[in-house]
Amino acid sequence: MQRILDKIKSYDKIIIHGHKRPDGDCYGAQFGLKNIIKNSFPQKEVYVVGEKSDFVDFVGQVDTISDDIYQGALSIVVDTAVKDRISDQRYTLGQEVIKIDHHIPVDDYGDLRWVDTSFPSCAQMITYFYYKFKNELKLTEEGAIALYTGIVTDTGRFRFRGVSQLTHQLAGLLIDKGVDVEYIDGKLSKETLEMIALKGYVYSNFVTAKGFVYLKMTRDIIEKYNVTDEQAASVVGLIGGIEGFPVWALFIEYPSEIRIRLRSSGPTIDKLANQYGGGGHAKAAGARLDSWEQLPQFIKDVEEVVKVYNEV
């Protein structure tokens, strides 16, 4: 961490990247880090680039920059294990690259890396970074809101096993910086009548296999309920935690593939996700199918994972 701070100090321009389809933790880490650098070293130029996320745009707005800004700049990539998923790919144009991530490493990119899978969110890593050097660093309420959002979204509101005393200690520090937890919850919980209607659809149309519950989210359903892809994907949690069904998944139809949001409350499912072109955490992973024809085989594979788990 000291080396990362030294690098930050030694550059005048810093460009912060995240991953494609950014979530709350990605945005939280990106904008939280920007806030810390900008307030601690006001003379530096700091940019956040990458895809836009409507869901968490209240934490900050991404910058649009030209290639020449990368000249002599430091690229920092947060929350991204796989090179191809970095958004955008111009991070390589920077003079040096730093990787900060809490996922199991897939690609060892970057000149300097801080990877620690014991953190349940990348935003917690950034908060910890601030906390460690708080005598020389500054963080304002705006940055605290970003970081708190990242911690809350990636831990499912402090529910997942990676949550530790440190998580709560750092969340408390952010609240002390002025975070209004109900404001953030309101932003993250906003529902539209369309989404409520979609939820009714989900609860009435999921399918049960052996120890496995799933739902097919086809294009026509997404269009019928007039929701965004992001909103459609967010319903995966609704079919989770049902007694007797330790694994659940949402299959979201895209023009050229079917993306899978795979979740578990029992068996680890990241290896299965690897077999289907994806990856992630032990109990929350992403994967993909080329077409619906692969679905029966995927279901069989999940049932096998559940069976093995139940036999242990």
Next chain:
Amino acid sequence: MQRILDKIKSYDKIIIHGHKRPDGDCYGAQFGLKNIIKNSFPQKEVYVVGEKSDFVDFVGQVDTISDDIYQGALSIVVDTAVKDRISDQRYTLGQEVIKIDHHIPVDDYGDLRWVDTSFPSCAQMITYFYYKFKNELKLTEEGAIALYTGIVTDTGRFRFRGVSQLTHQLAGLLIDKGVDVEYIDGKLSKETLEMIALKGYVYSNFVTAKGFVYLKMTRDIIEKYNVTDEQAASVVGLIGGIEGFPVWALFIEYPSEIRIRLRSSGPTIDKLANQYGGGGHAKAAGARLDSWEQLPQFIKDVEEVVKVYNEV
């Protein structure tokens, strides 16, 4: 707090009461306090009495005791603002009564009172009590699970405004005592297929008024979906936080009355609840109707509250 500790030390028998229809916070505070007293002073007799809650029975089992045990005993009542709601009512048989609560006081019962509405849960008060005297008190993992459950349930997983740095600090302390957050979440999140079906019903049958969403949970629906009253009542959160509808409510039909779970993300609704034979917090309250005939008037009154709020 020192006086409460002194009282506890001076009695050989302590009986801990909560409120009727106990929730996670009531159970958490009761069994957390029992754990602290029992482990700190093993020679004392400590009982938890009151109604049973299936929802949170994993934190502990209530004791069945005869009246004579109250002879020379200390009664402690937690999490209860209204005398009539204390479960069971034999708390008066104790030699002295202590009240520990975080609700706005309604009845000033008890010989000694510790009431602090700045705490978002009564379990946090008990945890704080332990923390303040941790040099003389002991708390085991079992008690930490109870207290963590109380904190989590009464704050909606650290979401409500009363959550402070202290809340997170104390939650962290409990995790350090061995609490497995995923275990607790699993217990609190367990869903049955019946409950999932009921959710489908809720999302397909709620009614919208001006700024107000509600659902009538009649006896035949509760029976049709084969859920307990407690489960039926728990769905109130499903219709909350919808854009343009800052107040929502669930009406649950009982043989002799209709109980209302009233919630808000905007206007305060506890005064309205008072008018309808109830009370509670500013944004989460309970109330009652004598019959469905009162419903139209109640809806009008809610609409008026929303109107006034929007005009400010």
